[in-house]
Amino acid sequence: MGSDIGALFQREEVALSELRGMRIAIDGNNMIYQFLSNIRQADGTPLMDRNGKITSHLTGLIYRLTNLIEIGIRPIFVFDGKPPALKARTIEKRREIREVAEEKWEDAKLRGDKEAAMKYAKASARITPEIIADSKRLLDIMGIPYIDAPSEGEAQAAFLIKNGDADLVGSQDFDSLLFGADRLVRNLAITGKRKVPGKKIYLDVSPEIIDLERNLERLGITHEQLIDIAILVGTDFNEGVKGIGAKTALKLIKREGRIEKVLESLNLEIEGLEAVKSIFMRPEVRDDYTIGWREMDEEALLHFLCDLHDFSEDRIKKAISRLKSADQGQMRLDKWF
DNA sequence: CGGTTGAA
DNA sequence: TTCAACCGG
Known part of the structure; x- marks a missing residue:
């Protein structure tokens, strides 16, 4: 959730394609939470494999990353480490809110109120160590680098820019700006309609960049x-x-x-x-990381998603072919420039 | 969320 | 071809 300071900042809307070539330090916990919260069935049940293991985050990651890589964006994932002791109250409060939401979700399902069910299901989303481990395995298979932050991921992501290893931080939260990130990109997704607090109101949401120095100057x-x-x-x-x-x-x-x-x-x-x-x-950060993009492991991708987690082979093969042509596209461009 | 489908 | 409803796992 972070600090509610978004109203202060001026943003520049961009097309995703304008981010071609950018190294983006993605707030992994933030993105995965978004997927867990949003990728659900009508009654709020998350996507699951045959063993009842949640797969919403894997669905979100494979398609989102296919889009980003196809465009030529170079993602670097950053995951949270040990939270500062001062975060304890926030963590506890979030746990309480989740537990209440879970009860209300059950209740809404029993009443047959789909809308309320979805609302409370979203609020009951929780990142587990297993979900983080699954996500890292997918990143490894896709050849996308990730870093384990010693503490706050957004602090580490901001440091990556300072250290010349990333161009932007990608997160929905604004905290990376507090940690000194020069540039933040929000809504790092293909432009689409998204519903907001209101009921039937859908708005087009496109990526937006927030430039820290420019905003400080303006303010x-x-x-x-x-x-x-x-x-x-x-x-x-x-x-x-x-x-x-x-x-x-x-x-x-x-x-x-x-x-x-x-x-x-x-x-x-x-x-x-x-x-x-x-x-x-x-902020507590580490500088002993290495970042390298590799080729995906096609076979491992099919095995992990289709054999282990029941994804449709057709769909994943389609994603693989898009990822492959993206690779070739980049090779061509690299030779040209 | 994003891909797929099917009605217009 | 477009767009919204519906699946996906």
Whole structure:
């Protein structure tokens, strides 16, 4: 979920094809959560193989990655490591919300209320170690690199840009900007209709790039002040001040200069303020990674998805042939330029 | 979510 | 050919 600061940023819509050649550090946990939440049957049941193992994430990954690779995007997945101790409350709160949603899902199914069933099913999605392991196995087979972050994945993804190993961070959340990612791309999917909070309202959603430096300049704040704003609003590592949203926090920080002054003027305190700031200012990352794209293993892909997880052989063969022509396309371009 | 299908 | 409903696993 992250910090609710999205309203502050100006975005530039792009076509997916404009990202050709880009190395994108993808927030793996974020993308996989999206798949687990969204790829479901009408009553909210996720896709499963014959053994009852969830496969929604594998479905999402194989088709999404086929599209990205076909376009010439070079994904690097980053997975979360050990969460900071300050995240404990957020993790616990998420668990409670999930458990309530699970009960409401069951209830809605019994009542035959499909719409409510889907809504609560989505909210009950949970990433397990097995789901992460499956996803990594698929990435390995597809020849797509991934990195295990020591702590927050978005921090590691931001570091990849700083270190010259990626051009963009890919995530729906804005936290990578707090970690100093220069450029974030959201909606990293083929343009399509997506429904939002409302009921029957569908909107076209296309990829959008958020440029950190340009936004800081426009807002007239520093990176540190952006972090202060996020802390006032609330992050995964602190609760935030009740009644203060992104716009109010911006106003307050611009007026007072820094969060300490804002809190002083409001006669408030934030527990562990320095520690929260430090998570964003000096994130725990690793630099001992290697990144390499390889050719996919066709046979392994068919075995893993079709034999082990009951995917249709026709469909996967189709994906394989698209991946192969993408490979050749890139070879041709590489020789030309 | 994204591929497939089938009605217009 | 287009687009929305429906599957997929």
